[in-house]
Every structure is written in C-alpha cells, then in structure tokens.
Amino acid sequence: QVQLQESGPGLVKPSQTLSLTCTVSGGSITTNYYYWNWIRQPPEKGLEWIGYVAYSGSTYYSPSLESRPSITRDTSKNQFTLQLRSVTPEDPAVYFCARAPLETIAVVTSEVDIDALDAWGQGILDTVSS
Numbered sequence: 001q002v003q004l005q006e007s008g009p010g011l012v013k014p015s016q017t018l019s020l021t022c023t024v025s026g027g028s029i030t031t032n033y034y035y036w037n038w039i040r041q042p043p044e045k046g047l048e049w050i051g052y053v054a055y056s057g058s059t060y061y062s063p064s065l066e067s068r069p070s071i072t073r074d075t076s077k078n079q080f081t082l083q084l085r086s087v088t089p090e091d092p093a094v095y096f097c098a099r100a101p102l103e104t105i106a107v108v109t110s111e112v113d114i115d116a117l118d119a120w121g122q123g124i125l126d127t128v129s130s
Contacts, residue, residue: 002027004097004121013130018084022097022121029078030055033102037073038082039112040093041123047112048093052105053080060109087128094123 008020021035029036038050051061061069065084073080075097084091097120100108104116 002119006097006121011127012087015086015130018087019081020095021081023097024078035100035105037056038099039096042093048111049109089128092127094125096123097121
C-alpha cells in the first residue's frame with residue numbers, strides 16, 4: 001500500500017519561497033500511469049489543486065497560480081517537491097500531497113474530487129508571517 005508523507009518548514013516569510021517535500025513509500029513515483037499532486041486547503045475554504053508531476057516526469061500547474069509553483073522530483077529518493085514562490089498572506093494552508101491514476105487526473109485538476117485521488121498524505125500546515 002502506497003503511503004505519502006509531507007515535510008518542510010511550517011513557517012515562511014512573505015515574498016519568500018515555500019518548499020515542501022513529499023516522500024513516497026510502498027510504490028515508485030515512476031510507476032505507470034500515476035500522477036503525483038500537490039493540493040492545499042486554506043482556512044475555512046475548499047481544496048485547491050496546485051499542480052502535479054507525472055510518472056513520466058512531466059508537470060502541469062494550476063493557471064490560477066500563474067508561474068509561482070514548481071514541482072520537481074528525485075527518483076532516487078522517491079520524493080517530489082513543491083516550491084511556491086513569492087508567498088503572500090493568501091498562501092497559508094494545509095498542504096497535501098496525493099496520488100491520482102490516469103483515469104481520474106482530469107477530474108483532480110478541475111475540481112479536486114477527493115474520490116479521484118487514491119492516496120493522500122496527512123497534510124502539513126504552512127503559515128506566512130514576518
């Protein structure tokens with residue numbers, strides 16, 4: 001059974017870069033045909049999809065976040081990392097990493113249907129403060 005675990009600093013200063021890593025166990029991030037996602041939930045708001053890195057290494061991001069997010073992977077460590085540049089007071093949230101299969105990735109990117117993701121990390125709270 002695949003397991004995901006988020007890690008990273010819980011506090012970042014405005015205008016700096018938020019960096020979080022998801023470590024995957026029980027399965028490889030290069031296995032066909034899975035997509036490895038970052039999703040967040042701001043306080044008192046719904047889930048927001050940020051982006052993914054695919055089994056192939058390709059990436060895709062939410063247009064609403066413009067060019068701020070970047071997702072990379074380290075296949076030797078079976079990890080993928082989110083960097084969110086130029087954080088603002090609107091970026092505090094619980095950040096999740098999660099896996100989606102090919103069959104449901106289109107749903108994930110459009111409306112974050114939780115049933116479309118078959119494995120989740122527990123989430124990590126990140127705040128923005130000077």
